Amino acid sequence: DTEVTQTPKHLVMGMTNKKSLKCEQHMGHRAMYWYKQKAKKPPELMFVYSYEKLSINESVPSRFSPECPNSSLLNLHLHALQPEDSALYLCASSQGVGGDEQYFGPGTRLTVT
Amino acid sequence: GENVEQHPSTLSVQEGDSAVIKCTYSDSASNYFPWYKQELGKRPQLIIDIRSNVGEKKDQRIAVTLNKTAKHFSLHITETQPEDSAVYFCAATPSGGSYIPTFGRGTSLIVHP
Numbered sequence: 076d077t078e079v080t081q082t083p084k085h086l087v088m089g090m091t092n093k094k095s096l097k098c099e100q101h102m103g104h105r106a107m108y109w110y111k112q113k114a115k116k117p118p119e120l121m122f123v124y125s126y127e128k129l130s131i132n133e134s135v136p137s138r139f140s141p142e143c144p145n146s147s148l149l150n151l152h153l154h155a156l157q158p159e160d161s162a163l164y165l166c167a168s169s170q171g172v173g174g175d176e177q178y179f180g181p182g183t184r185l186t187v188t
Numbered sequence: 189g190e191n192v193e194q195h196p197s198t199l200s201v202q203e204g205d206s207a208v209i210k211c212t213y214s215d216s217a218s219n220y221f222p223w224y225k226q227e228l229g230k231r232p233q234l235i236i237d238i239r240s241n242v243g244e245k246k247d248q249r250i251a252v253t254l255n256k257t258a259k260h261f262s263l264h265i266t267e268t269q270p271e272d273s274a275v276y277f278c279a280a281t282p283s284g285g286s287y288i289p290t291f292g293r294g295t296s297l298i299v300h301p
Contacts, residue, residue: 115294116293116294117277117291118277118291165231172287173281173283174219174281174283175220176222176234177222179231179232180231181231182231
């Protein structure tokens with residue numbers, strides 16, 4: 076299995092809602108990433124987990140809360156988002172952190188109303 | 189930190205022509221350079237990559253060249269087809285520090301039939 080899967084594909088939420096994005100990979104990769112991507116812009120790194128520990132937080136607002144329950148799963152908990160947080164949220168994984176190919180999931184298209 | 193410049197931002201070619209996209213990077217410690225293709229509404233997909241111990245790599249109609257001294261690398265697509273139309277991102281990954289890739293701003297390639 077060489078795929079990263081993400082659910083849901085689309086999500087519409089109000090500014091007072093709490094929701095979660097999920098990501099899963101079964102390639103035995105030990106690094107997992109959350110990216111935010113706006114239309115026709117490059118992916119913007121949010122968080123990196125290495126061996127299930129948060130290793131990088133790119134100064135992301137606390138309304139985004141990542142969680143890595145095990146080596147195959149990565150969640151992103153969302154609370155009190157703003158309309159400007161509407162974007163494509165991409166999960167990725169790699170064998171390790173350090174010059175390894177990243178495999179991207181299909182993304183969750185998030186709309187905050 | 190690393191800084192990656194990518195040009196052009198938009199490239200329009202006729203089917204069958206060649207397309208070249210260029211990137212420069214600033215951190216001489218970068219040693220892994222992937223290229224991603226992202227079709228509208230889809231995930232970024234790795235199409236080719238190169239490491240700093242290699243000057244050129246080819247895969248069918250796609251090739252990447254790397255000039256470490258000048259700190260630039262290029263994507264070459266020959267015999268372009270309409271299905272090559274997409275946004276292409278280059279990235280540079282350092283061999284130390286965060287090991288996180290820095291993406292270029294993207295090139296929108298349009299291949300006219």
